Amino acid sequence: GENVEQHPSTLSVQEGDSAVIKCTYSDSASNYFPWYKQELGKGPQLIIDIRSNVGEKKDQRIAVTLNKTAKHFSLHITETQPEDSAVYFCAASGDFGNEKLTFGTGTRLTIIP
């Protein structure tokens, strides 16, 4: 089955700086890669996703890149703000037979004011 590894497990950055979280996946059949943000006491919230036919996607301060050959994908947050502090999860899924989202272990991001 799919295995997703996520690094780092914790990340502290100064407000205004950029944060990068990296994930690798094992199943070459995976073709959908979402990122979720989870705040304390809440459910995971989808913040951005990318499909295997796209190399990069951007939404305001958030961007995701995908390297299918290397089976790597990354989340980039620019101009970080205190409200970006949360746990971020990457995930991977594919088509029939591999539909479930397999999650990474999460990154606790802390923005230092």
Added chain:
Amino acid sequence: DSGVTQTPKHLITATGQRVTLRCSPRSGDLSVYWYQQSLDQGLQFLIQYYNGEERAKGNILERFSAQQFPDLHSELNLSSLELGDSALYFCASSVAGGGTEAFFGQGTRLTVV
């Protein structure tokens, strides 16, 4: 608000008891996923239903079972509860199966005492 509704939000019960967690997916979503999140742990996939039928199974204990009803709401039944079953249980829904955006509910926090 993701549109996915989970009830109850909190549940405290004794060891050996049985509980039922309920999930109402977003309108139009056919696929429902159940995940378990223990303290400071990642999201562990339990089971997926698609349009009333079981589609995929993860590391779900034999004491746990689920079903999806004709109106597409789903229930997760946990029996013979143990202390180690204490966790957050999340439901997510998506329009189809893999490769489509999955939206999570706010979760049910189960405490077994």
